[in-house]
Amino acid sequence: MIGFMGDVTLDTLKPGAAAHVVALDARHPLRRRLLELGFIRGARVEVMRFAPLGDPVHLRLGRTDLALRAADLHGVTVRAVQGGV
Amino acid sequence: MTSPLATILGSLAGTPRTLPELSRSLGSSPQALEGMLQTLYAGGYVQEAVQNQGDCSCSGCSLKSMCRNFGDETPEFHLLRLTERGEKYLNRIAPQPVP
Amino acid sequence: MTASPPPSPRLPTAPRVDEVACAATVARLRAHREPRVLVVGNPNTGKSTLINAVAGTHLKVGNWSGVTVEKREAHLKRGEQTIHLLDLPGAYSLSPHTPEELITRTALLDEAPDVLLNVVDAGNLERNLYLTLQLLEFRVPLTIALNLVDEARNKGLEVDAGALSAQLGVPVVETVGVKSLGTAGLLDATLSGAQVGAVLRYPDAIEAAAAELEGRMVNLSTLPPHAHRYLALSLLEGDPSLRGRLSATGHTDLLDAADAHRAALELAGLDPLIEIAEARYARAGEIARLAVPQAELKLTLTEKLDKLALHPWLGIPIFLALVLTVFRLTFTVAAPFVDLIGGPLQDVASGWAAGLLGWAPLLKDIVVGAIIPGVGTVLSFLPTLLVLYLAMSFLEDSGYMARAAFLADRSMRGLGLDGRAFIPLILGFGCNVPAVYATRTLERKSDRVLVSMILPFMSCSARLPVYVIFSAALFPHAGAWIVWSMYVLGMAVAFAFAWVLRKTSLPAEGSGVLLELPPYRFPAWKVMWTHAARRTASFAKRARTTVLATVAVVWVLLSIPAVSGQAFGEVAPAQSLFGRVSQAISPVFAPLGFGNWQATGALVPGFIAKEVVVGTLGQIYLGEEAKRAAPLGFAQGVEQTALATWNAVKTSVQALPTLIALPSFGADSSAEQKTPLAAALARAFTPAAGLAYLVFVLLYTPCVATIGAMQAEHGRRVAWLTVAYEMGIAWVAGLIVYQIARHFL
Numbered sequence: 038m039i040g041f042m043g044d045v046t047l048d049t050l051k052p053g054a055a056a057h058v059v060a061l062d063a064r065h066p067l068r069r070r071l072l073e074l075g076f077i078r079g080a081r082v083e084v085m086r087f088a089p090l091g092d093p094v095h096l097r098l099g100r101t102d103l104a105l106r107a108a109d110l111h112g113v114t115v116r117a118v119q120g121g122v
Numbered sequence: 123m124t125s126p127l128a129t130i131l132g133s134l135a136g137t138p139r140t141l142p143e144l145s146r147s148l149g150s151s152p153q154a155l156e157g158m159l160q161t162l163y164a165g166g167y168v169q170e171a172v173q174n175q176g177d178c179s180c181s182g183c184s185l186k187s188m189c190r191n192f193g194d195e196t197p198e199f200h201l202l203r204l205t206e207r208g209e210k211y212l213n214r215i216a217p218q219p220v221p
Numbered sequence: 222m223t224a225s226p227p228p229s230p231r232l233p234t235a236p237r238v239d240e241v242a243c244a245a246t247v248a249r250l251r252a253h254r255e256p257r258v259l260v261v262g263n264p265n266t267g268k269s270t271l272i273n274a275v276a277g278t279h280l281k282v283g284n285w286s287g288v289t290v291e292k293r294e295a296h297l298k299r300g301e302q303t304i305h306l307l308d309l310p311g312a313y314s315l316s317p318h319t320p321e322e323l324i325t326r327t328a329l330l331d332e333a334p335d336v337l338l339n340v341v342d343a344g345n346l347e348r349n350l351y352l353t354l355q356l357l358e359f360r361v362p363l364t365i366a367l368n369l370v371d372e373a374r375n376k377g378l379e380v381d382a383g384a385l386s387a388q389l390g391v392p393v394v395e396t397v398g399v400k401s402l403g404t405a406g407l408l409d410a411t412l413s414g415a416q417v418g419a420v421l422r423y424p425d426a427i428e429a430a431a432a433e434l435e436g437r438m439v440n441l442s443t444l445p446p447h448a449h450r451y452l453a454l455s456l457l458e459g460d461p462s463l464r465g466r467l468s469a470t471g472h473t474d475l476l477d478a479a480d481a482h483r484a485a486l487e488l489a490g491l492d493p494l495i496e497i498a499e500a501r502y503a504r505a506g507e508i509a510r511l512a513v514p515q516a517e518l519k520l521t522l523t524e525k526l527d528k529l530a531l532h533p534w535l536g537i538p539i540f541l542a543l544v545l546t547v548f549r550l551t552f553t554v555a556a557p558f559v560d561l562i563g564g565p566l567q568d569v570a571s572g573w574a575a576g577l578l579g580w581a582p583l584l585k586d587i588v589v590g591a592i593i594p595g596v597g598t599v600l601s602f603l604p605t606l607l608v609l610y611l612a613m614s615f616l617e618d619s620g621y622m623a624r625a626a627f628l629a630d631r632s633m634r635g636l637g638l639d640g641r642a643f644i645p646l647i648l649g650f651g652c653n654v655p656a657v658y659a660t661r662t663l664e665r666k667s668d669r670v671l672v673s674m675i676l677p678f679m680s681c682s683a684r685l686p687v688y689v690i691f692s693a694a695l696f697p698h699a700g701a702w703i704v705w706s707m708y709v710l711g712m713a714v715a716f717a718f719a720w721v722l723r724k725t726s727l728p729a730e731g732s733g734v735l736l737e738l739p740p741y742r743f744p745a746w747k748v749m750w751t752h753a754a755r756r757t758a759s760f761a762k763r764a765r766t767t768v769l770a771t772v773a774v775v776w777v778l779l780s781i782p783a784v785s786g787q788a789f790g791e792v793a794p795a796q797s798l799f800g801r802v803s804q805a806i807s808p809v810f811a812p813l814g815f816g817n818w819q820a821t822g823a824l825v826p827g828f829i830a831k832e833v834v835v836g837t838l839g840q841i842y843l844g845e846e847a848k849r850a851a852p853l854g855f856a857q858g859v860e861q862t863a864l865a866t867w868n869a870v871k872t873s874v875q876a877l878p879t880l881i882a883l884p885s886f887g888a889d890s891s892a893e894q895k896t897p898l899a900a901a902l903a904r905a906f907t908p909a910a911g912l913a914y915l916v917f918v919l920l921y922t923p924c925v926a927t928i929g930a931m932q933a934e935h936g937r938r939v940a941w942l943t944v945a946y947e948m949g950i951a952w953v954a955g956l957i958v959y960q961i962a963r964h965f966l
Contacts, residue, residue: 065733066733067733067734067735071735085527086527086531086533087533088531088536088627088628088630088631089531089532089533089534089536089537089628089631090631090632091631092630092631092634093627093630093631093640093734093736095527095531095627095738101129101148101737102523102527102737102738102739102740103735103736103737103738104627104630104640104735104736104737104738105734105735105736106630106639106734109733109734109735125499125503126499126502126503126506127495127498127499127502128499150347150506151345151347151348153345153347153348154345154347154348154505154506154509156348157313157314157348157351157502158498158502160313160314160318161314161316161494161495161498161502162495164316164318164494165492165494165495165498167495211492211495214490
């Protein structure tokens with residue numbers, strides 16, 4: 038499934054966009070913490086907004102809100118929700 | 123939360139937490155979580171991170187007057203963490219790592 | 222609240238499952254002469270009260286055989302029909318953990334129920350629905366009594382009984398057991414409208430295994446048909462008490478089959494216990510969200526608040542405005558009480574002490590001349606701290622603190638830190654000691670050391686009294702601004718110092734930052750009060766211990782004559798040992814504008830605890846005067862106290878509206894009347910010198926407790942390096958402020 042055409046990294050999404058988690062970089066510094074928070078395959082993640090200075094990014098995962106830096110979003114591969122952008 | 127038990131297990135991975143902390147980070151009521159924790163406890167997925175040994179309590183801590191957890195009502199579970207079984211379960215539902 | 226009449230039960234619109242079986246059950250129910258109604262519910266759902274209201278005097282109370290759990294049943298006449306009502310013990314689930322739950326489960330299997338009445342706490346729907354979903358696995362008609370709706374309403378929870386009924390496929394009746402509301406129609410609904418509800422679908426593999434087990438049960442006449450699905454699922458869950466029961470009754474084949482299924486499912490990566498519970502909890506949560514729209518409302522409220530609080534342009538101004546509001550609050554609301562304790566109450570205490578201790582001049586001296594002005598001055602700031610702690614508690618508990626970390630993250634990055642480092646810094650505004658320990662939440666050691674080293678620049682609440690008394694003395698109309706600028710200056714110095722540290726000795730390392738943003742909530746008053754009261758009490762305790770001891774030592778030093786020919790306790794402060802030593806140091810501070818020995822002297826004990834600075838100032842400036850306090854009669858004192866207290870309350874309440882008028886920062890109730898200490902300070906300091914003094918007190922050293930905490934966390938070297946650096950920085954900053962300010966003020 039990895040390498041599917043619609044797959045992008047999470048840092049490319051704009052506020053308001055939603056996507057499903059496809060993969061998580063094995064060397065991601067936050068791999069464990071992200072799993073803890075429910076970044077499991079198929080989980081729906083939505084980009085809420087960027088912080089005042091453009092970074093970090095406010096995300097909603099399921100019903101949990103969290104913030105990650107754009108650099109840390111690069112290691113998360115997602116597939117856009119149909120019609121979600 | 124479409125899979126509440128998995129979410130709880132996820133929240134406990136790596137970081138032991140108390141019921142009030144879980145409640146705050148998951149946005150669920152402590153009452154609702156208590157039943158779920160009991161199920162996970164019964165299934166051997168979570169355990170108490172600190173074995174209650176009588177002397178291990180807030181009363182001996184010099185910082186308790188400043189501490190947010192002290193005195194809150196957390197009768198049943200103190201600090202919870204994953205068991206090996208819980209870790210294994212979580213690893214199974216985790217997304218595949220990028221090769 | 223006004224109790225509205227309960228609506229008649231709404232019939233479900235969900236598709237009926239298993240129409241044939243349902244029809245058969247209803248027919249059987251109608252034909253039956255004595256329907257057996259089992260009442261089931263979680264503990265604390267008001268079930269007993271509700272049953273009392275329904276059954277009244279017919280209720281018989283006994284014991285379940287073999288255990289001391291109460292058994293309550295009633296035979297009710299309804300027309301020609303007799304109804305047998307059995308109230309089961311409270312249970313959270315039917316996978317029994319308690320004797321009560323075991324009794325309930327056994328009764329459901331053995332008591333041949335015709336209908337189930339499930340009592341549900343409207344205020345705690347999600348938890349209660351787990352049991353409901355288990356009950357729906359019994360092929361027995363069920364009705365829900367949605368109880369405690371009044372209490373739920375008081376909590377702001379309005380359960381949509383129609384939605385609940387539609388989701389579960391069973392009738393729902395709203396009740397308030399205590400007021401017998403809805404109880405009249407409850408039995409009717411239970412008996413006539415009763416129907417088997419919607420069945421929850423589990424993952425396919427589980428369903429297949431359950432179906433196979435159910436198929437085996439059909440041939441076993443020993444197992445009650447209404448419980449087949451429940452039993453199959455429980456066996457898959459591996460319920461030990463059920464296994465015990467079934468193996469005792471010789472159903473070993475069934476158990477073996479169940480074990481085989483469990484093993485196969487485990488092999489396929491499914492733990493039936495978790496899969497089944499997961500499905501129930503997920504469904505319970507989903508139904509609760511659909512039936513209690515407010516829970517969603519809370520999320521939308523969080524979204525709306527975040528639109529403002531995290532707004533690209535408004536977010537940061539809102540944060541600064543909130544912090545300023547907190548400081549204004551401490552001024553307008555608490556200041557009249559500060560004046561009350563520091564002024565009239567202290568006078569009364571001195572008067573009484575002078576009267577009582579007239580026989581022991583030296584004791585009178587230390588009480589009236591040292592302890593009352595010293596400890597009293599420190600204690601007078603309790604109201605300020607209580608308000609500050611309440612406000613901080615509010616910000617923490619409401620979920621705003623996490624937003625502050627989000628807003629601050631980008632700016633902290635310049636220092637190689639992240640938004641989370643901002644939280645210990647803000648906690649440092651309360652007290653540096655727990656803030657040092659709070660740095661543990663940071664992952665990297667260099668971050669922890671860095672934040673701890675800059676923490677003491679965050680103005681802790683013990684420094685607040687110094688600002689308050691000086692601004693009352695020297696800047697009566699700009700108090701809030703002075704205090705606010707001290708906090709801002711502290712932060713600015715902290716960040717500058719951090720930048721230098723990063724460049725020189727503590728380079729940034731690693732990456733990966735994650736902040737959680739919990740939903741906003743309105744903090745419970747009780748919790749806020751408990752936190753704030755506990756922190757304030759710990760300040761008051763320090764006043765009784767550390768401050769009292771320091772004040773006593775200072776008194777002794779102030780009483781030891783440094784010139785010959787003077788007796789102990791008879792010496793003027795300037796000629797005391799304390800005065801002489803202070804005079805020796807004071808030239809160091811002459812370029813900063815406060816080279817008088819009193820100001821210098823007060824800084825030394827401030828090392829023990831910053832609030833002691835005011836205590837010592839109180840002792841030095843007021844001690845002489847206080848020693849001469851005239852004895853005061855008891856009645857006179859009470860009268861003065863009452864009058865002054867009334868005035869303080871009045872002033873505080875009158876000051877409240879000025880809070881709303883945001884742009885006017887001048888609101889300061891203590892502007893008109895100065896406490897004696899403020900008056901003394903106004904004579905001793907020029908405004909520029911006062912300002913420099915405040916800056917010096919803000920920056921000069923962490924208190925002993927903070928040094929101890931730093932030593933414990935990062936070692937002796939870090940702790941004492943910090944002290945040394947800060948002394949230097951404080952002196953330079955004080956010099957700059959004085960040299961600039963004296964041209965303008």
